[in-house]
Amino acid sequence: MTYTIEEIAKALGATALGDISMTIDRAAEPAMAGPRDLALAMNPKYAESLALGTARAAMLWEGADWQSLGLDAAILVSRPRFAMAGLTRMIDPGQGFAAGIHPSACVDPDAELADDVSVGPLAVISKGARIGAGSVIGPQCFVGWNAQIGPNAYLREAVSIGARVRIGANFIGQPGARIGGDGFSFVTAESSTVEAARKSLGDQGDAVAQPWTRIHSLGGVRIGDDVEIGMGATIDCGTIRDTVVGDGTKLDNLVHLGHNVVIGQNCLICGQVGIAGSAVIGNNVVLGGQCGVNDNIFIGDGVIAGGGTKLMSNVPAGRTMLGYPATQMDKQVELYKSQRRLPRLLREVAELRKAVFKTGKDD
Amino acid sequence: MTYTIEEIAKALGATALGDISMTIDRAAEPAMAGPRDLALAMNPKYAESLALGTARAAMLWEGADWQSLGLDAAILVSRPRFAMAGLTRMIDPGQGFAAGIHPSACVDPDAELADDVSVGPLAVISKGARIGAGSVIGPQCFVGWNAQIGPNAYLREAVSIGARVRIGANFIGQPGARIGGDGFSFVTAESSTVEAARKSLGDQGDAVAQPWTRIHSLGGVRIGDDVEIGMGATIDCGTIRDTVVGDGTKLDNLVHLGHNVVIGQNCLICGQVGIAGSAVIGNNVVLGGQCGVNDNIFIGDGVIAGGGTKLMSNVPAGRTMLGYPATQMDKQVELYKSQRRLPRLLREVAELRKAVFKTGKDD
Amino acid sequence: MTYTIEEIAKALGATALGDISMTIDRAAEPAMAGPRDLALAMNPKYAESLALGTARAAMLWEGADWQSLGLDAAILVSRPRFAMAGLTRMIDPGQGFAAGIHPSACVDPDAELADDVSVGPLAVISKGARIGAGSVIGPQCFVGWNAQIGPNAYLREAVSIGARVRIGANFIGQPGARIGGDGFSFVTAESSTVEAARKSLGDQGDAVAQPWTRIHSLGGVRIGDDVEIGMGATIDCGTIRDTVVGDGTKLDNLVHLGHNVVIGQNCLICGQVGIAGSAVIGNNVVLGGQCGVNDNIFIGDGVIAGGGTKLMSNVPAGRTMLGYPATQMDKQVELYKSQRRLPRLLREVAELRKAVFKTGKDD
Numbered sequence A, B, C: 001m002t003y004t005i006e007e008i009a010k011a012l013g014a015t016a017l018g019d020i021s022m023t024i025d026r027a028a029e030p031a032m033a034g035p036r037d038l039a040l041a042m043n044p045k046y047a048e049s050l051a052l053g054t055a056r057a058a059m060l061w062e063g064a065d066w067q068s069l070g071l072d073a074a075i076l077v078s079r080p081r082f083a084m085a086g087l088t089r090m091i092d093p094g095q096g097f098a099a100g101i102h103p104s105a106c107v108d109p110d111a112e113l114a115d116d117v118s119v120g121p122l123a124v125i126s127k128g129a130r131i132g133a134g135s136v137i138g139p140q141c142f143v144g145w146n147a148q149i150g151p152n153a154y155l156r157e158a159v160s161i162g163a164r165v166r167i168g169a170n171f172i173g174q175p176g177a178r179i180g181g182d183g184f185s186f187v188t189a190e191s192s193t194v195e196a197a198r199k200s201l202g203d204q205g206d207a208v209a210q211p212w213t214r215i216h217s218l219g220g221v222r223i224g225d226d227v228e229i230g231m232g233a234t235i236d237c238g239t240i241r242d243t244v245v246g247d248g249t250k251l252d253n254l255v256h257l258g259h260n261v262v263i264g265q266n267c268l269i270c271g272q273v274g275i276a277g278s279a280v281i282g283n284n285v286v287l288g289g290q291c292g293v294n295d296n297i298f299i300g301d302g303v304i305a306g307g308g309t310k311l312m313s314n315v316p317a318g319r320t321m322l323g324y325p326a327t328q329m330d331k332q333v334e335l336y337k338s339q340r341r342l343p344r345l346l347r348e349v350a351e352l353r354k355a356v357f358k359t360g361k362d363d
Helices: A005-012 A044-050 A080-091 A193-200 A329-340 A342-357 B005-012 B044-050 B080-091 B193-200 B329-340 B342-357 C005-012 C044-050 C080-091 C193-200 C329-340 C342-357
Strands: A015-018 A026-028 A037-041 A057-061 A073-077 A165-167 A178-181 A221-223 A234-236 A243-245 A320-322 B015-018 B026-028 B037-041 B057-061 B073-077 B165-167 B178-181 B221-223 B234-236 B243-245 B320-322 C015-018 C026-028 C037-041 C057-061 C073-077 C165-167 C178-181 C221-223 C234-236 C243-245 C320-322
Touching: A005 A015, A005 A073, A005 A080, A026 A080, A037 A044, A057 A080, A073 A080, A165 A178, A178 A221, A221 A234, A234 A243, A320 A329, A329 A342, A329 B329, A329 B342, A329 C329, A342 B342, A342 C329, A342 C342, B005 B015, B005 B073, B005 B080, B026 B080, B037 B044, B057 B080, B073 B080, B165 B178, B178 B221, B221 B234, B234 B243, B320 B329, B329 B342, B329 C329, B329 C342, B342 C342, C005 C015, C005 C073, C005 C080, C026 C080, C037 C044, C057 C080, C073 C080, C165 C178, C178 C221, C221 C234, C234 C243, C320 C329, C329 C342
Parallel strands: A026 A037, A037 A057, A057 A073, A165 A221, A178 A234, A221 A243, B026 B037, B037 B057, B057 B073, B165 B221, B178 B234, B221 B243, C026 C037, C037 C057, C057 C073, C165 C221, C178 C234, C221 C243
Antiparallel strands: A015 A073, B015 B073, C015 C073
């Protein structure tokens, strides 16, 4: 594919300048850009590196003096990262999956596929599954019994969707995403050591170790519109009701959602985050990589948590959190600074005790 | 499927009251329950929400005055979560996998399958593999060379079992569970920077960076009876002997077991826990989500660790642990509280120093 | 396969003693070794356990008095773990994958496979893919559009390689490794709450919650020679340029590399480590299990981080780090010790305040 400068600028609602009929093949970083690339230099600090490449056209910051940079054409944008979204969507070459249903796919005769659904090689579509118009089911994917996938889904290779999963429109599943496993829910015949330790904050009391009996997951997973699930991420079915992921929410690679979890709309759940069973997450929540959320707690709308934060109890809406255990970010940063002074503090207190109480090194 | 109130109560060893011949189709939360659902309200706090739904039958706590709740039938249970195990097992609709060997599956003629084993579409069973009676091998599963799976296994879609893996009876594998990869074991020709840093607790000394040479895994994985492995969980083969998972132990999604790890019986290993090579875990151990266990350490019977705990050294039997580094839970909670007072403590010590030593703000 | 003591010693460059024509079938731990096993007892502390087994031959430490241990033959080695690498490579029975292209595999006619490439059952090789001589593509693997894999690759079952991925020689992919998903990169139309919180270290200011728009990944993944990727590990494509993994680097199970990450040569990245987008990792870096690396930071050559360390900001070359947030290991260990004294310190300061200021328990 090739694109003219004019086409791209128009698609982004941006300003095209110079030889706007010039065609480009792809985007490139300024220093690596050749004469048929669109160099991406949307910040003045990248201007110099344009000279290291041989780009004739570039996407630049608003107000850039593009001609002095030796370019023949330019696109000026006001919010660079947002312009990147439009540009990359336009020129994404994709994965090259073929249209139609590959002859090696196993599509149950009782599955309902809209006319233009494509199914890759060695995919399995089970009985009763329903897949909306325009959806792409990638190679080696699995769609389970009665599972529903809305229109315009794009499943990369090896995604699996179990029974009782319902997914809205415009879903994206990255390779190996796993939706609809059974919840991790086990119980002992008599009260367990874990129940005792939870009640007492640590004391297992007289509880006796016992084998675990399984609670089956009768619920499913309900996923809204415009959701994306990363590589190897896992979402468990609910026990009685469904596990829920709201519209516009995105899960990164290797994220784990336990049974009965409810996540609101437009959340970003970064790589390797784990959310334990029955936790409820509001709208517009952002959890940095490797965060953890305890079971049965509530995280309010708009909460943001830095990487590695372990949310152990309810968090009110709007808070920005950090650390293990999670603390408000400003207090946590103050705490980290205080901790670094702790070894000296111990020495100072020993000196004070000596001066005040005339003691030596204490016991 | 439908079930009578009498049938369900009998299966649970519970008391059925009222119109015990009434049939229900499924279980539901009280507020969402319709007239053909069994509402689950096993705690008095859920009694009110029964009125929001239209259930005619409910599972209730022992001693509940079911008639005053407007129900036609009720099942009274003494330990609600344990009753949930029996109920959900009874009415689980499952995944709808078909019986028999799907014609698209690749089953090596040298594999030994008991007569009633079912194998899903596009599954691979390798030469020498042995699969016990009543086992279900789901769609797109892989069973490797000479691997053994006991009777009554249930493998969901896309589970893989490598060579030299032996699994006992009643195994459950969730989608994408991975058993029998090679261990992560590498060595340098001369002593490495890591060896130096471990010995000195941080000083890499004169050790020189070198390339890594692979130690192959000649051992396998040995899994007992009644084990369940979660979605995307990974278990490495041992180096010389086997990696071992004991009877009754359950691993949640995305758990990682390194090579040579030995886990005892009836452990619960929650989501995203990582257990490094050659660690030994006792019986009845419960590790909360995202716990980590250092390589080559020992965790005693009955240890419980809260979410995110990093177990860096041996832990005696019976301890309840929390934090990074892991500390006994009661001490860790006291420590967290103390830490929050640290900024004020710094100010207080500065005041004391000023008063006692007549110093200003110290250097 | 059987091996003589002489053959093994020769392959390891080690000393063979006694009946060097004796043949063994496999290696075993001393206590479990039978008469046709090579017992591995390369440390004097394992000498005693030789008596518990019935080995006639053993691999021993340099200078061992092998005859007094009742053996008929011995191999003496100077660096045991390095000898293990050579021994285990020599006698690894492997996975038993068949040579040739399995008839159930879907190999696109436009893919280029060197003559001796083997492809397992139900694998998919897409159009334009190129696979080097001697490579083994395991059962149910996926190789995407135009993807390149160098010579002598060994892909275990269910590995997936997306479009725009280029891999060097001698690659090893463990089961379910996922390479070439799209990066997790989203932007809002106006400045977001996350941007505000990052600038202010916690204050979300007046930023308004908005839906997320996707930035597509146009870049690929470039992997050097001699790289190994663990089970379920995930590597995202870059946004414009490639995500890069250098020669000789090894990734353990469930590791996550975000978009644009660059990792140098000969690094060891242990289980469940997460490296966020655009982080740059030097050469010979070792990250213990469950470490996290923030986005857009730099980790210098030779850095070693203990298990669970969260690297939140740049780390100069050669440092050994521990903790959350990451601190130099020796300082972190001192800090942990100080923390344990904190509850007592609080009491001591209260006493001092009482003595000096004549106050009671403070407010």
